[in-house]
Amino acid sequence: PTSIRLPELALVALVGASSAGKSTFAARHFLPTEVLSSDFFRALVSEDENSLDATGDAFDSLFYVAGKRLARGRLTLIDATSVRPDDRRRLVDLARQYDVLPVAVVLDLPRPVLEARHAARDDRDFRPEVIGRQMGELRRTLRGMQKEGFRHVWVLRSQEEVDGAQVTRVP
Ligand code: ATP
Ligand code: MG
Numbered sequence: 001p002t003s004i005r006l007p008e009l010a011l012v013a014l015v016g017a018s019s020a021g022k023s024t025f026a027a028r029h030f031l032p033t034e035v036l037s038s039d040f041f042r043a044l045v046s047e048d049e050n051s052l053d054a055t056g057d058a059f060d061s062l063f064y065v066a067g068k069r070l071a072r073g074r075l076t077l078i079d080a081t082s083v084r085p086d087d088r089r090r091l092v093d094l095a096r097q098y099d100v101l102p103v104a105v106v107l108d109l110p111r112p113v114l115e116a117r118h119a120a121r122d123d124r125d126f127r128p129e130v131i132g133r134q135m136g137e138l139r140r141t142l143r144g145m146q147k148e149g150f151r152h153v154w155v156l157r158s159q160e161e162v163d164g165a166q167v168t169r170v171p
Contacts, residue, residue: 001164004105004154008169011070011095012077013088013150016107017134018124019117021162025107026079029167036062036069038080050125063094070098075169083138085148092149104145106155107162111135 006012012030014022026035039049041062046054062078069076082088088104095102114135115128145153156162 001166002154002156002161004165004167005152005170006075006103006167007101007151008075008171009070009073010075010101010103011066011091011098012075013082013091013102013104014077014079014107015082015088015104015138015145016109017081017083017114017131017138018126019114019121019131020107020109021117021159022079022081022107025105025162025165026077030075030077034075035077035079036066038062038078040079049123063090066094067098070095070100081134083134083141085141085144088145088148088150096149101151102149103152104150104154106138106142106145106153108135108138108142108155108157109159109162110157113159 014026016022023037026037038058041058042051042054043049045057045061048054066076066078078091080087082091092102111132114131118124118128118131142155156165
Protein backbone atom coordinates (compact mmCIF):
# COMPACT_ATOMS: atom_id res chain seq x y z
CA PRO A 1 0.00 0.00 0.00
CA THR A 2 1.04 3.57 -0.61
CA SER A 3 2.43 5.22 2.49
CA ILE A 4 1.74 8.93 2.50
CA ARG A 5 4.04 10.45 5.09
CA LEU A 6 3.03 14.05 5.52
CA PRO A 7 5.14 16.69 7.19
CA GLU A 8 3.26 17.83 10.29
CA LEU A 9 3.09 21.30 8.84
CA ALA A 10 2.27 21.08 5.17
CA LEU A 11 0.04 22.50 2.54
CA VAL A 12 -1.54 19.43 0.97
CA ALA A 13 -2.90 19.81 -2.55
CA LEU A 14 -5.43 17.09 -3.26
CA VAL A 15 -5.51 16.85 -7.05
CA GLY A 16 -8.01 15.10 -9.30
CA ALA A 17 -10.95 15.47 -11.65
CA SER A 18 -14.48 15.71 -10.36
CA SER A 19 -15.63 12.41 -8.82
CA ALA A 20 -12.04 11.22 -8.34
CA GLY A 21 -12.86 10.94 -4.64
CA LYS A 22 -11.09 13.99 -3.24
CA SER A 23 -13.69 14.99 -0.67
CA THR A 24 -14.17 11.36 0.39
CA PHE A 25 -10.41 10.92 0.86
CA ALA A 26 -10.16 14.20 2.75
CA ALA A 27 -12.97 13.27 5.14
CA ARG A 28 -11.38 9.92 5.83
CA HIS A 29 -7.87 11.10 6.63
CA PHE A 30 -8.15 14.70 7.84
CA LEU A 31 -10.02 16.78 10.37
CA PRO A 32 -12.97 18.69 8.91
CA THR A 33 -11.26 21.94 9.88
CA GLU A 34 -8.07 20.99 8.02
CA VAL A 35 -9.96 20.64 4.75
CA LEU A 36 -10.63 23.75 2.68
CA SER A 37 -12.89 22.77 -0.17
CA SER A 38 -13.57 25.01 -3.16
CA ASP A 39 -17.19 23.79 -3.16
CA PHE A 40 -17.65 24.74 0.44
CA PHE A 41 -16.31 28.24 -0.25
CA ARG A 42 -18.50 28.57 -3.35
CA ALA A 43 -21.48 27.77 -1.16
CA LEU A 44 -20.24 30.11 1.56
CA VAL A 45 -20.22 33.09 -0.79
CA SER A 46 -23.19 32.18 -3.00
CA GLU A 47 -25.41 29.48 -1.43
CA ASP A 48 -24.59 27.26 -4.42
CA GLU A 49 -21.58 24.94 -4.36
CA ASN A 50 -21.84 24.51 -8.12
CA SER A 51 -21.98 28.18 -9.07
CA LEU A 52 -19.06 28.77 -11.40
CA ASP A 53 -19.43 32.54 -11.36
CA ALA A 54 -18.61 32.41 -7.65
CA THR A 55 -15.23 30.80 -8.33
CA GLY A 56 -13.17 33.98 -7.97
CA ASP A 57 -14.76 35.04 -4.69
CA ALA A 58 -14.65 31.46 -3.42
CA PHE A 59 -10.92 31.09 -4.04
CA ASP A 60 -10.13 34.54 -2.64
CA SER A 61 -11.86 33.48 0.57
CA LEU A 62 -10.26 30.04 0.56
CA PHE A 63 -6.76 31.49 0.14
CA TYR A 64 -7.38 34.02 2.88
CA VAL A 65 -8.33 31.29 5.35
CA ALA A 66 -5.53 29.01 4.17
CA GLY A 67 -3.02 31.80 4.77
CA LYS A 68 -4.31 32.38 8.29
CA ARG A 69 -4.09 28.66 9.06
CA LEU A 70 -0.56 28.30 7.69
CA ALA A 71 0.58 31.39 9.57
CA ARG A 72 -0.67 29.65 12.72
CA GLY A 73 1.20 26.47 11.87
CA ARG A 74 -1.84 24.38 11.01
CA LEU A 75 -1.67 21.69 8.34
CA THR A 76 -4.09 22.59 5.58
CA LEU A 77 -5.51 20.53 2.73
CA ILE A 78 -6.92 22.16 -0.38
CA ASP A 79 -9.82 20.13 -1.81
CA ALA A 80 -10.15 21.52 -5.34
CA THR A 81 -9.53 19.87 -8.71
CA SER A 82 -6.15 21.63 -9.22
CA VAL A 83 -5.65 19.80 -12.51
CA ARG A 84 -4.04 22.82 -14.20
CA PRO A 85 -0.45 23.87 -13.55
CA ASP A 86 -1.56 27.49 -13.00
CA ASP A 87 -3.91 26.42 -10.21
CA ARG A 88 -1.21 24.34 -8.55
CA ARG A 89 1.36 27.10 -8.86
CA ARG A 90 -0.83 29.32 -6.70
CA LEU A 91 -0.80 26.62 -4.02
CA VAL A 92 2.98 26.24 -4.18
CA ASP A 93 3.35 30.03 -3.96
CA LEU A 94 1.04 30.16 -0.95
CA ALA A 95 3.05 27.46 0.84
CA ARG A 96 6.30 29.29 0.12
CA GLN A 97 4.85 32.56 1.37
CA TYR A 98 4.28 30.92 4.76
CA ASP A 99 7.41 28.80 4.67
CA VAL A 100 5.59 25.45 4.80
CA LEU A 101 6.12 22.40 2.63
CA PRO A 102 3.83 21.98 -0.37
CA VAL A 103 2.96 18.34 -1.10
CA ALA A 104 0.44 16.79 -3.47
CA VAL A 105 -1.78 13.72 -3.41
CA VAL A 106 -3.07 12.95 -6.89
CA LEU A 107 -6.13 10.79 -7.52
CA ASP A 108 -5.75 9.61 -11.11
CA LEU A 109 -8.35 6.87 -11.47
CA PRO A 110 -9.56 5.36 -14.74
CA ARG A 111 -12.04 7.50 -16.63
CA PRO A 112 -14.85 4.88 -16.61
CA VAL A 113 -14.72 4.78 -12.82
CA LEU A 114 -15.17 8.54 -12.61
CA GLU A 115 -17.93 8.59 -15.20
CA ALA A 116 -19.86 5.87 -13.39
CA ARG A 117 -19.56 7.77 -10.11
CA HIS A 118 -20.57 11.01 -11.78
CA ALA A 119 -23.68 9.39 -13.25
CA ALA A 120 -24.69 8.18 -9.80
CA ARG A 121 -24.36 11.62 -8.17
CA ASP A 122 -27.19 14.06 -7.88
CA ASP A 123 -25.02 16.90 -6.59
CA ARG A 124 -23.14 17.36 -9.90
CA ASP A 125 -25.20 18.32 -12.91
CA PHE A 126 -22.53 19.08 -15.55
CA ARG A 127 -21.95 16.87 -18.56
CA PRO A 128 -19.50 13.96 -18.19
CA GLU A 129 -17.23 15.43 -20.89
CA VAL A 130 -16.08 17.91 -18.25
CA ILE A 131 -14.46 15.03 -16.39
CA GLY A 132 -12.65 13.89 -19.53
CA ARG A 133 -11.30 17.39 -20.04
CA GLN A 134 -10.10 17.63 -16.44
CA MET A 135 -8.45 14.20 -16.66
CA GLY A 136 -6.74 15.22 -19.90
CA GLU A 137 -5.31 18.36 -18.30
CA LEU A 138 -4.07 16.38 -15.33
CA ARG A 139 -2.45 13.61 -17.36
CA ARG A 140 -0.71 16.05 -19.71
CA THR A 141 0.89 17.82 -16.77
CA LEU A 142 1.28 15.11 -14.13
CA ARG A 143 4.84 14.20 -15.04
CA GLY A 144 6.05 17.74 -14.45
CA MET A 145 4.41 18.16 -11.05
CA GLN A 146 7.47 17.58 -8.92
CA LYS A 147 9.22 20.36 -10.83
CA GLU A 148 6.36 22.72 -9.98
CA GLY A 149 7.76 22.80 -6.46
CA PHE A 150 5.93 20.07 -4.56
CA ARG A 151 8.23 18.34 -2.13
CA HIS A 152 6.40 15.04 -2.58
CA VAL A 153 3.85 13.91 -5.12
CA TRP A 154 1.93 10.73 -4.33
CA VAL A 155 -0.18 9.31 -7.13
CA LEU A 156 -3.03 6.86 -6.51
CA ARG A 157 -4.33 5.19 -9.66
CA SER A 158 -7.19 2.90 -8.61
CA GLN A 159 -9.94 2.71 -6.05
CA GLU A 160 -7.96 -0.10 -4.39
CA GLU A 161 -4.87 2.09 -4.11
CA VAL A 162 -6.95 4.94 -2.71
CA ASP A 163 -8.67 2.71 -0.17
CA GLY A 164 -5.38 1.09 0.88
CA ALA A 165 -3.37 4.28 1.23
CA GLN A 166 -2.01 5.01 4.68
CA VAL A 167 -1.64 8.59 5.76
CA THR A 168 0.72 9.38 8.61
CA ARG A 169 2.30 12.57 9.86
CA VAL A 170 5.97 12.90 10.54
CA PRO A 171 7.59 15.65 12.61
P1 ATP B 1 -15.83 16.89 -6.87
O1 ATP B 1 -14.57 17.46 -7.48
O2 ATP B 1 -16.98 16.93 -7.83
O3 ATP B 1 -16.15 17.50 -5.55
P2 ATP B 1 -14.64 14.62 -5.55
O4 ATP B 1 -13.31 14.34 -6.16
O5 ATP B 1 -14.65 15.37 -4.28
O6 ATP B 1 -15.56 15.32 -6.65
P3 ATP B 1 -16.15 12.67 -4.09
O7 ATP B 1 -17.32 13.53 -3.83
O8 ATP B 1 -15.23 12.38 -2.97
O9 ATP B 1 -15.34 13.22 -5.37
O10 ATP B 1 -16.62 11.26 -4.66
C1 ATP B 1 -17.51 11.18 -5.77
C2 ATP B 1 -18.36 9.95 -5.64
O11 ATP B 1 -17.54 8.80 -5.68
C3 ATP B 1 -19.13 9.89 -4.33
O12 ATP B 1 -20.44 9.48 -4.61
C4 ATP B 1 -18.41 8.86 -3.50
O13 ATP B 1 -19.30 8.11 -2.72
C5 ATP B 1 -17.73 7.99 -4.53
N1 ATP B 1 -16.42 7.56 -4.01
C6 ATP B 1 -15.41 8.41 -3.70
N2 ATP B 1 -14.33 7.73 -3.26
C7 ATP B 1 -14.67 6.43 -3.30
C8 ATP B 1 -13.99 5.21 -2.97
N3 ATP B 1 -12.73 5.21 -2.51
N4 ATP B 1 -14.65 4.05 -3.16
C9 ATP B 1 -15.89 4.05 -3.62
N5 ATP B 1 -16.60 5.14 -3.96
C10 ATP B 1 -16.00 6.32 -3.79
MG1 MG C 1 -15.49 17.19 -3.69
